[in-house]
Amino acid sequence: MLDNQEDRVAVLVDCDNTSPEILEYALRVVAQFGRVVVRRGYGNHATLANKWQEALVRLAFTPCLQYQYASGKNTADIALALDALEDLFDDRAETYCLVTSDSDFSYLCRKLRERGSMVYIVGEKKTPDALRNASDQFFEYQPPESESVKAQPSKVKKQRPKALVDAVSLLAADASEDWVGLGALGQYMRRTNPGFSPQQFGYSGLLEMIRTYPELVTRKDGGSHWVQLKEKAEREE
Template identity: 60%
Template sequence: MLDCDNVPTEIVEHALRMGAQFGRVVVRRGYGNHATLSNKWQDVLVRQAFTPCLQYQYASGKNTADIALALEALEALFDGRADTFCLVTSDSDFSYLCRKLRERGATVCIVGEPKTPDALRNACDQFFEWDRSAKEASEDGEAVEPETPKTGAAKEEISRTDGKPLPKRRPLFLVEAVTLLAGDASEGKVRLDALGQYLKRTDPSFSPNLYGHSGLLNMVKTYDLLTTQREETGGWSVGLAPKTSTATQSS
């Protein structure tokens, strides 16, 4: 649930990635007033398949959108449509809503900016911070891994999709996904099929072919920051590569 009056549009993709680790994001709604939803939020909500929830301000200074968000969150809990909630806001006014949802057995996570007050951070089960200044993007807006390829030739490798050559790319969101999913696992790794399902939940159009790779395993193997392991029970798992100290590298 997006508090469109309180957060920037750029936070949405990060919020979807954070929320997808809990399962399918089935209720997508963005709340705001006419001035908010008629501007750039309109394009984002349409593109990301969110239902816009327009709330007019009946009096100056009254935020009816916040009340609508809170009421519909409780309604979704009580009628059994959801038991996990992801609120995208930095507004501490939602602290009480978080506490009430958790008292009823729901899991609540918050995606907010660094300015988010402690009252809201501590009221949820998990807080995910989004920092605009920390986001690195390429010219087309895609975050890319800053690490250099293992070999110069690897950077120049291409594959073909629909007869057209595509350069092999290594988007940073794949490393972020493994970090998120493997970080909560005792073994420090995530199964490849589970990683693929998570990537599909965050972006239904995701395909390794779009980044020049024939499959997800081949794509993962091009990352210096990731390791793969063949499991005895079958299938593959993915984890973060151990960091090598400067002293070890120089020896």
């Protein structure tokens, strides 16, 4: 039986700014946050009538056609922003997923969050920090690699950003016995950097990443993993 308390999600797509291939990825991402009740794609006639038509029809999105009343003016962005606020005030959705890489939507994200909504962005690598940081969490879409690129797999150089150690130190101040839960640490990292993921630093997961830090120690207790500063653990011995 479905959970009637799950959040209602609105997925609003800036079709003029991205490609149809991103759409299925966006729907997979937001499935974890609730039930998608609003699906709309915004763009001008050239965009919606050509490359986006098949994707919007197949995935049951409502196309929102916006004509350009003057050359160089993008009316689709304004329509998307107004519809998002209307959905909020009419209580149609509590959670928003904006599919775009356009930093013009940063202010919309901030206003939605001020009203208590959760806002997620699905965008491409080109997405500016201004938009990434205006969301609760940013998800970067990676286009499928061509066969020639797959034949030469690339490896991300492993890095150990100091921000992770600083986060453990900060959270440990309010934690029992100075141990920080792995889930709480991951949540904090995403709140301070909505685009944070261990994969961008060359790791398959947060636990693997933490275990490479000489400043940190981990333990498993009751099926959960915990993290502590090594210097504190040594003082307790």
